[in-house]
Amino acid sequence: MKIDPDSTVDLSAQIAKAIRDAIIAGDLIVDQRLPSEAELADHFEVSRPTVREALKRLAAQSLIRTQRGATGGAFVNRLRFEDAYAQQVTTSTLLLSMNAVSFDVACEARYALERACAPLSAQRRTPDQLATMRAEIHRQSQPGLTDEAFCASDVTFHRALVDGAGNKVLSYQLAGAVEAMQPLMNMITFTARSREAIVALHTDIADAVEAQDAPKVDTTLIKLEAYTRELAHSVVTARAERAANKETKPA
């Protein structure tokens, strides 16, 4: 593991890269202890604060964890799916909000991916996952629910559907797509009638999943996607109209 002191790149970034590459290459294995900060400082011929900045970079990516005390130090972290979810969701959310991704594009991606899971989920879903879907449908039917709570329940419902595929890699990939959509979905005002329509479609999906009817799940998801887009467009239209009124009225 070497760095170039003459490079214009931050020393701490170089050190982080060197260690990260070693982890990816398998030279440092899970739960292995890195040298102490003082030893790393010696090795790379830099000061301890610089080493610490490098280690914090790696910690931010969940590549290492640190422990204080006599037998403490920095250890290569076993990257867990649960840890990766959070980062995936954060990153996806910011990508959507910072890159002017249209609702349509995000929606299309989300449902395309979800439909990829659906056949597997219809086949393999556990009773527990089915129960979660039913429970969320019930929650969504209750009046007085805020739009945010409705959306959150929607996310839980769809995550149960995705998790039903019983493939952790799929669940991980989908976590970002589904949850990152939530802020966009929150812009939609769900009227009583639109909630009713969504709950009806959710029920169809749960029924089809219970009956292991994959094609039915697929067609219902297509309907749900179309309806979601329709709702979003009506929001955009209403907003445009309000803006137009505002422009003409005051004078």
Added chain:
Amino acid sequence: MKIDPDSTVDLSAQIAKAIRDAIIAGDLIVDQRLPSEAELADHFEVSRPTVREALKRLAAQSLIRTQRGATGGAFVNRLRFEDAYAQQVTTSTLLLSMNAVSFDVACEARYALERACAPLSAQRRTPDQLATMRAEIHRQSQPGLTDEAFCASDVTFHRALVDGAGNKVLSYQLAGAVEAMQPLMNMITFTARSREAIVALHTDIADAVEAQDAPKVDTTLIKLEAYTRELAHSVVTARAERAANKETKPA
């Protein structure tokens, strides 16, 4: 933005979280300059090295960038899809290698996602993307190619297929799934005959995409998935046999 000095959590982690939350909430907008390190140290009532560790954590997630000099400082970064790809690939790769994800599970996820893109790609692919697919098929047909180069070309081919959907969010999500598989694929030894079979399937896919025949793309991808799994299983079997011989022969 506040932190709790009595918490057992690292101060730098708390500060990073406070700033990250502010970015996600939109309180800090793209390209906005954060206060200087000295000002942040004052604000949070910590020392400058602690603030710096927090900023390095955020930099590791591409949430901020720093600039030296008179008008320098830390700026909220516009998270780009290209930046996110790299992290996505790194994370996915480590997830697979550290969590004993079986080839079958990873393969299933990859092809399920890829098939989600295929219909869109058949419909929208540009001539350029089609040309990339053809070029990679040609490369894959050349004898003397190393297994690694063959795999790399395979990745490029499939990325062109995925990008053909013309949906950046889909491409981003797929980047991790497709590229993270590469180390696993590299374990497979591609014989002349298996390469021939794969090239034939790739050609079928390219033809179907050119003809905008979505169902044909789908069925061919299913065949390709089956064949890929078959190859992987034969590798595992061969390895097990070698191990068995090794156990009985030497004495």
Added chain:
DNA sequence: TTACATTTTAATGTCTGACATTTAATCTGG
């Protein structure tokens, strides 16, 4: 001998203060 309390020790976490380096803005002389 064993169980418990104490001390030691090795590591990370944090602080202070200083200097180096970079870069844009400002000043200055032609």
Added chain:
DNA sequence: CCAGATTAAATGTCAGACATTAAAATGTAA
């Protein structure tokens, strides 16, 4: 008006110190 020198403000780096934590080693009494 322009080119070069100067200045100022920020990040990058360093050295050394102390605080805190937690495990291991040690000591002590039943």
